[in-house]
Amino acid sequence: MNSVWLVPFVFLLLLEECVGRPFYPLPSKVAESNKQPLQTFRPYNIAHRGSNGEFPEETAPAYMRAIEEGADFIETDILASKDGVLICFHDVTLDDTTDVAERKEFANRKKTYEVQGENITGWFSVDFTLQELKSLGVKQRYKFRDQQYNGKFSIITFEEYISIALDAPRVVGIYPEIKNPVFINQHVKWADGKKFEDKFVDTLKKYGYRGSYMSKDWLNQPAFIQSFAPTSLIYISNLTDLPKIFLIDDVTVPTQDTNQSYWEITSDSYFEFIKEYVVGIGPWKDTVVPTENNYLLTPTDLVAKAHAHDLQVHPYTYRNENMFLHFNFHQDPYAEYDYWINTIGVDGLFTDFTGSLHNFQEWASPSPNDGNATKLLHKIALMISTYRKV
Numbered sequence: 372m373n374s375v376w377l378v379p380f381v382f383l384l385l386l387e388e389c390v391g392r393p394f395y396p397l398p399s400k401v402a403e404s405n406k407q408p409l410q411t412f413r414p415y416n417i418a419h420r421g422s423n424g425e426f427p428e429e430t431a432p433a434y435m436r437a438i439e440e441g442a443d444f445i446e447t448d449i450l451a452s453k454d455g456v457l458i459c460f461h462d463v464t465l466d467d468t469t470d471v472a473e474r475k476e477f478a479n480r481k482k483t484y485e486v487q488g489e490n491i492t493g494w495f496s497v498d499f500t501l502q503e504l505k506s507l508g509v510k511q512r513y514k515f516r517d518q519q520y521n522g523k524f525s526i527i528t529f530e531e532y533i534s535i536a537l538d539a540p541r542v543v544g545i546y547p548e549i550k551n552p553v554f555i556n557q558h559v560k561w562a563d564g565k566k567f568e569d570k571f572v573d574t575l576k577k578y579g580y581r582g583s584y585m586s587k588d589w590l591n592q593p594a595f596i597q598s599f600a601p602t603s604l605i606y607i608s609n610l611t612d613l614p615k616i617f618l619i620d621d622v623t624v625p626t627q628d629t630n631q632s633y634w635e636i637t638s639d640s641y642f643e644f645i646k647e648y649v650v651g652i653g654p655w656k657d658t659v660v661p662t663e664n665n666y667l668l669t670p671t672d673l674v675a676k677a678h679a680h681d682l683q684v685h686p687y688t689y690r691n692e693n694m695f696l697h698f699n700f701h702q703d704p705y706a707e708y709d710y711w712i713n714t715i716g717v718d719g720l721f722t723d724f725t726g727s728l729h730n731f732q733e734w735a736s737p738s739p740n741d742g743n744a745t746k747l748l749h750k751i752a753l754m755i756s757t758y759r760k761v
C-alpha cells in the first residue's frame with residue numbers, strides 16, 4: 372500500500388484551513404474530557420519531524436498529517452531566532468530545508484560559526500528575526516521524496532506547534548528537543564537574563580504541560596523532553612518534572628556539552644546516574660543493532676542494560692525507503708517494525724512514516740478495547756473507502 376497517494380479528503384480540508392490561517396487558536400477547541408486518550412499499551416508512535424516522509428519536515432501540514440495518520444507523539448527540534456523566539460527547525464543552518472539560498476536580500480547573512488567543535492558555513496537561524504524566518508519557504512530535505520510542497524509552507528514557532536497538538540481531535544503528545552543548547556546560548560541572548568532552557572520550559576508551562584510520566588496531568592497533555600546535552604536535561608529537571616529522554620548519537624560522537632564518549636554514557640554507572648533525571652534514552656538505532664554491508668549484525672546489550680535500569684528505549688529513525696531498509700527486511704518496512712518491536716523490544720519508535728507504523732501496529736497489536744465486531748466492520752469499511760479513487 373502506498374499511503375502517499377491516499378490523501379484523504381479530511382486532510383485536504385485541514386491543509387486548506389492551515390494555509391489560510393497563520394495562527395492556531397489557543398487553548399484547544401475540543402473539550403479535554405471528550406478526547407480519546409493517549410494509547411499506552413504498545414510502543415509509542417513518534418512522528419519524527421511530523422510526517423516528513425510526505426511533507427517538508429517540521430511544518431504545520433507535516434504535523435497535521437502525522438496526527439491524522441495516528442501519531443501518539445509529534446516530534447520536533449527547538450532552535451531560536453535572532454530575536455529570541457523559539458522555532459521548530461532541525462539544522463542550525465537554513466540551507467538544506469529552506470529556499471534561503473535563492474533570497475538575494477539575505478546573501479550577506481552567510482556566516483561561518485563553530486558548532487560542536489566544527490566550523491560550519493551557511494545561513495544560521497540565529498542571524499534571522501522571526502519575521503525574516505517566516506518569509507522563507509520550507510522544502511523537502513530528500514530529493515527522492517515528494518517535492519510538490521517545496522516553498523509552500525513556513526517555519527512554525529514552538530507555540531504554533533504546541534497549538535497543533537492541543538487542537539488535535541484526540542490526545543496527541545509533544546516530543547520537543549532542546550537542540551544545540553550550547554550554540555544557541557552563545558548566539559541568542561534574552562533580555563531577562565534567562566537562557567534557552569528557561570525559555571523552553573517557560574513555553575511548556577505557559578500551555579499547561581506539567582507532571583511526571585503517567586501522572587494525570589501528563590496523560591491530559593503528554594510530553595517528552597529530549598536532548599543530546601545531559602547538562603541541559605539536568606538543569607531543566609529543576610524546572611519541570613515532565614519526563615525527559617537522553618538522546619545518544621553514533622558511537623564516534625561525544626556529547627555536545629560534556630564531551631563524554633558513547634562508551635561512558637552507555638555504561639551501567641552512567642545509566643545509574645542519569646536515571647535520576649530521565650525516564651529513557653533515545654539511541655540511534657545502529658548503535659542498538661550494528662550493521663555491515665546493509666545487513667544487521669548481532670544486537671548489542673544496550674536495550675537490556677537500559678531496561679535493567681528502568682529506562683525506556685526510543686530509537687531513531689525508521690524510514691520506508693529502500694535505501695534505509697536493511698536487506699534482512701527484504702524491503703518491507705513492516706518486517707523492520709516487527710523486528711524492533713517484537714525481537715528487540717523497544718518502547719517507542721521515531722518514524723518518518725507515522726502512517727506505516729500505525730497501520731502495522733493496528734494490524735499486529737490492535738487496542739484491547741477495540742476488539743468488538745461492530746468496530747472491526749466499521750474499520751474495514753473505512754479501509755475500503757480509502758482505496759476508492761477520490
Ligand SMILES: *[C@@H]1O[C@H](CO)[C@@H](O)[C@H](O)[C@H]1NC(C)=O
Pocket residue numbers: 485488489490
Ligand atoms: C574555525 O575557524 C576559525 C577561524 O578561521 C579558526 O580560528 C578555528 O580554529 C576553526 N575551528 C575549528 C574547529 O576548525
Ligand SMILES: *[C@@H]1O[C@H](CO)[C@@H](O)[C@H](O)[C@H]1NC(C)=O
Pocket residue numbers: 605606609
Ligand atoms: C537545582 O536546585 C537546587 C536547589 O535550588 C540547587 O542547589 C541545584 O544546584 C540546582 N541544580 C541545577 C543542576 O541547576
Ligand SMILES: *[C@@H]1O[C@H](CO)[C@@H](O)[C@H](O)[C@H]1NC(C)=O
Pocket residue numbers: 488625630
Ligand atoms: C574531548 O575529549 C577528547 C577525548 O578525550 C579530547 O581529545 C578532546 O580534546 C576533548 N575536546 C574538548 C573540546 O574538550
Ligand SMILES: *[C@@H]1O[C@H](CO)[C@@H](O)[C@H](O)[C@H]1NC(C)=O
Pocket residue numbers: 743744745746
Ligand atoms: C462495540 O462497539 C460499539 C461501537 O463502538 C458499541 O456501541 C458497543 O457497545 C460495543 N459492544 C461491546 C460488547 O463492547
